[in-house]
Amino acid sequence: MRRRRIPPREDAVCHVSAGRDKLGLDIHYINAFKGRGIFTTVPFQKGDFLLEYRGKLIPKEECERRHSVYHDSLKVFMFEFKFDGKLWCVDASQEDGSLGRLVNDNHISPSAKMKILNINGKPHLCLFASRDISPGEEIDYNYGDSDWPWRCKAETSQIEKTVSCLKPQPNCIPNNDLDLKHPEPER
Numbered sequence: 124m125r126r127r128r129i130p131p132r133e134d135a136v137c138h139v140s141a142g143r144d145k146l147g148l149d150i151h152y153i154n155a156f157k158g159r160g161i162f163t164t165v166p167f168q169k170g171d172f173l174l175e176y177r178g179k180l181i182p183k184e185e186c187e188r189r190h191s192v193y194h195d196s197l198k199v200f201m202f203e204f205k206f207d208g209k210l211w212c213v214d215a216s217q218e219d220g221s222l223g224r225l226v227n228d229n230h231i232s233p234s235a236k237m238k239i240l241n242i243n244g245k246p247h248l249c250l251f252a253s254r255d256i257s258p259g260e261e262i263d264y265n266y267g268d269s270d271w272p273w274r275c276k277a278e279t280s281q282i283e284k285t286v287s288c289l290k291p292q293p294n295c296i297p298n299n300d301l302d303l304k305h306p307e308p309e310r
């Protein structure tokens with residue numbers, strides 16, 4: 124008998140409210156350049172809720188203050204976005220064991236999509252499957268249009284790109300030296 128599928132928004136609200144991650148997802152170390160990533164251990168269907176990018180919700184001014192004092196290795200975990208006409212940030216710089224903060228960027232064929240959910244008047248950054256996902260696949264999403272250093276050699280062929288992006292390029296700064304500024308995700 125097939126299990127009833129929980130409606131994705133309901134599932135998201137349930138996990139957000141409980142402040143816990145979903146089963147069926149694991150942290151894997153990928154390599155020295157990309158660091159860690161999140162991988163599935165069970166199949167997911169297109170549209171399924173996957174993860175919340177959890178952290179401390181702070182307004183623009185506090186985000187700017189933290190940017191001025193944080194080391195680059197912490198700044199990469201600050202997710203900036205627009206909600207209700209204002210700029211906000213989820214600061215996930217604290218290593219709290221949550222999975223959302225470890226999801227990597229993929230602007231070519233991402234498996235997930237970031238959405239801002241309004242839950243009890245507060246914005247929550249939630250990832251949903253953008254296609255069916257098999258066990259063992261990496262969860263990733265498009266961080267948005269920007270000059271991300273790891274998106275090197277975008278103009279070259281897919282094979283060259285795969286090879287060249289496996290190792291740091293001259294303009295590709297390794298993991299902890301990047302200034303990550305996420306643009307406004309789609310609602």
Ligand SMILES: C[S@@+](CC[C@H](N)C(=O)[O-])C[C@H]1O[C@@H](n2cnc3c(N)ncnc32)[C@H](O)[C@@H]1O
Nearest residue numbers: 156157158159199224225226227228273298301
């Ligand atoms: C929010 S963290 C993601 C988790 C990170 N991989 C880790 O191990 O802590 C963002 C950082 O991951 C790395 N990253 C994300 N997507 C990447 C990609 N497609 N290729 C290489 N590095 C990536 C970059 O160093 C970036 O600054």
